[in-house]
Amino acid sequence: MPLAHSVLANVMDPEVPVVSVVDLGIVRGLSWREGHLHVLITPTYSGCPATEVIETSIRDALVQSGFVSTQVEQRLDPAWTTDWITDEGREKLKAYGISPPVGSADKRSLTAEKPVVLCPICDSKNTLQISEFGSTACKALYRCNDCLEPFDYFKCI
Ligand SMILES: [Zn+2]
Known part of the structure; x- marks a missing residue:
């Protein structure tokens, strides 16, 4: 179809x-x-x-x-789960300034590790979570320590 x-x-x-x-x-x-x-x-x-x-x-x-x-x-x-977001979808999120979810939702719940969130603007890994909630409850607010831009991270679930 x-x-x-x-x-x-x-x-x-x-x-x-x-x-x-x-x-x-x-x-x-x-x-x-x-x-x-x-x-x-x-x-x-x-x-x-x-x-x-x-x-x-x-x-x-x-x-x-x-x-x-x-x-x-x-x-x-x-x-x-965020695992269902297609590669194309992840690219579009990034281009829009939202860092796409990192890794697999299954693994995350097992290890409870903090994800390494890439800055969607300069690709730096040197980022900091400012708030658990970004522009919506589905996102967290981060800031890049290199380019100093705040950005939304699409939470992994
Ligand atoms: Zn940056």
């Missing part, structure tokens, strides 16, 4: 308008069921107010592209 997929590739995340729902790995499946297009999504960070916005944006974009009969189903199990 390349056409419907390309429509979804242009549905941007409401919080980070440069990455699409496909880049973030939110879209888990796309199929035809009894005459309607079925979209299976796993929202990022449950509890994020953006979840409903994302579902509405997906439905609106598909309807506008001629997929009149669509059904969006949310599946919360297994929970979304």
